[in-house]
Amino acid sequence: MTYDFVEPVVFALLSIGLIAGGVAVVMLSRITAAALLMAFTFLSMAGMFVLLGAETIALFQVLIYVGAITVLILYGVMFTKFSDRPRALFFQRQTPFAAVFVAAVAIPVAIIALSFTSPTPRPGGGDLIPLATSVFTDFAFPFEIASVLLLAAMIGAIVLTKRDEPEEAAARRRR
Amino acid sequence: MTVPLGAYVVVSAALFFIGCAGVLVRRNAVVILMCVELMLNAANLALVAFSRKYGSIDERGSVFVIFVFVIAAAEVAVGLAIVLSAYRNRPVVDVDEIHQMKG
Numbered sequence: 637m638t639y640d641f642v643e644p645v646v647f648a649l650l651s652i653g654l655i656a657g658g659v660a661v662v663m664l665s666r667i668t669a670a671a672l673l674m675a676f677t678f679l680s681m682a683g684m685f686v687l688l689g690a691e692t693i694a695l696f697q698v699l700i701y702v703g704a705i706t707v708l709i710l711y712g713v714m715f716t717k718f719s720d721r722p723r724a725l726f727f728q729r730q731t732p733f734a735a736v737f738v739a740a741v742a743i744p745v746a747i748i749a750l751s752f753t754s755p756t757p758r759p760g761g762g763d764l765i766p767l768a769t770s771v772f773t774d775f776a777f778p779f780e781i782a783s784v785l786l787l788a789a790m791i792g793a794i795v796l797t798k799r800d801e802p803e804e805a806a807a808r809r810r811r
Numbered sequence: 812m813t814v815p816l817g818a819y820v821v822v823s824a825a826l827f828f829i830g831c832a833g834v835l836v837r838r839n840a841v842v843i844l845m846c847v848e849l850m851l852n853a854a855n856l857a858l859v860a861f862s863r864k865y866g867s868i869d870e871r872g873s874v875f876v877i878f879v880f881v882i883a884a885a886e887v888a889v890g891l892a893i894v895l896s897a898y899r900n901r902p903v904v905d906v907d908e909i910h911q912m913k914g
Binding site: 766790 | 813814815816817818819820821822823824825826828829830831832833835836837839841842844845846848849852855856859860862863870871873874876877878880881882883884885886887888889891892893894895896898899902904907
């Protein structure tokens with residue numbers, strides 16, 4: 637007995653998880669539930685990467701997306717106050733135009749995507765060594781630029797969310 | 812029996828357009844950020860799929876995924892900071908309502 641059927645079955649389950657999670661993020665009115673379902677979508681995507689044989693990317697996916705970005709978004713949800721609203725109010729006014737636009741772009745992309753045929757599959761195996769070799773040889777300069785970008789983003793986020801000093805002093809005086 | 816490349820591309824395109832629709836139709840700024848993350852993740856799936864199925868031995872496509880991770884982390888940090896500072900001025904998070912900078 638062979639286990640060839642396992643890969644398509646896992647792929648189908650992960651695809652259902654991805655699409656259902658994505659649709660739920662767009663359609664749900666409760667923001668906290670949407671954020672947690674986004675984390676579920678990211679986890680399914682990590683499973684997809686494992687299925688493709690890219691274990692290192694899956695590891696980074698879990699660390700950065702499921703760990704960091706979801707926590708950051710949840711903090712954003714907690715710092716801003718929402719009330720659940722009827723469906724007509726949490727969608728924007730341009731919804732029909734958006735539907736037309738997305739359909740107009742999605743249909744050609746779907747036709748192109750469905751026309752891809754798979755080449756001969758490559759043997760699997762770890763992707764850490766080729767990935768690290770590429771990052772630290774050919775892509776060393778973009779890697780350093782990315783670190784500068786992260787530093788700039790970190791300082792920018794701190795500056796943007798920092799309270800103004802005079803405002804704080806005025807608030808203290810009022811008290 | 813392996814999963815063909817086209818199937819991965821179809822899933823990636825579907826998730827991308829779900830995220831795109833979310834960015835276009837939702838009002839809440841935090842949900843718009845989440846949908847942008849969905850779109851970036853869908854693009855990552857396409858990059859990894861092409862890299863694993865077509866690519867040469869050195870995994871060039873997956874390197875771009877690493878950079879997308881970095882950009883996504885920076886983007887969501889700065890985006891949430893902007894949302895929070897706008898929220899502090901006026902407690903609304905609907906992008907329709909935020910129009911202080913409108914001329």
